[in-house]
Amino acid sequence: MEIRELTLLDEMTEQLELIRQLYPKMTLEKYQSFLKEMIPRNYTQIAVFHNGECIGITxxxxxxxxxxxxxxxxxxxxxxxxxxxxxxxKMLTDFVEKKALQLGCTNIVLDAFTTNFKAHRFYYNQGYAPKGFHFVKILDEEGLT
Known part of the structure; x- marks a missing residue:
């Protein structure tokens, strides 16, 4: 397995099928549109490849x-x-932790849906713990992916 950081729109767009396992309604157009706004704001992706196929991404x-x-x-x-x-x-979270330390970050944060118990267990096992609540007020249900 190989892990690498993706920084370019084209290499991120190539991973749409895996992203669709998380967001089944994600269209190519919406994905590209979001990435075009996110990349200039320090957004990158970390991806794990096995035999050329992306099998994990964050x-x-x-x-x-x-x-x-x-x-x-x-x-x-x-x-x-x-x-x-x-x-x-674990490969992904280990890579992210090294990146955070290199950037001089004091902490790593993430959101997990309250009903995603498998994710909760995984993040606890990686040393993450809840610090507070992330409150959300949905303004446009149709706009959600």
Whole structure:
């Protein structure tokens, strides 16, 4: 298995099918549109490949908050269904942690849906713990992916 950071729109767009395991309604047009706005805001993707196929991917970006200083955020974390429980997720979180340390981040943050208990267990096992609540007010249900 090979892990690498994706920084270009084209190489991220190539991974749409895996992203669709997380967001089945994601269209190519919407994905490209979102990425075009995200990439200039420090967004990259970390991807694990096996025999040329992307089997795990997470987005990440860094910023600064008053309470913590510089932080790195994990976003859109997905491992191909056929490769789960084989260490791919750990490869991704280990890579992200090294990146965060290199950037001088004080912490790594992420969101997991409250009903995604498998993800909760995985993140707990990787040393993550809830710090607070991420409140959401949906303004356009149709716009959600």
């Amino acid at each position: 987005g990440c970006w860094f910023s600064i908050k008053l309470w913590s200083g510089k932080y790195l955020e994990i976003d859109n974390f997905v491992v191909h269904e056929a490769y789960r429980s084989q260490g791919v997720g």
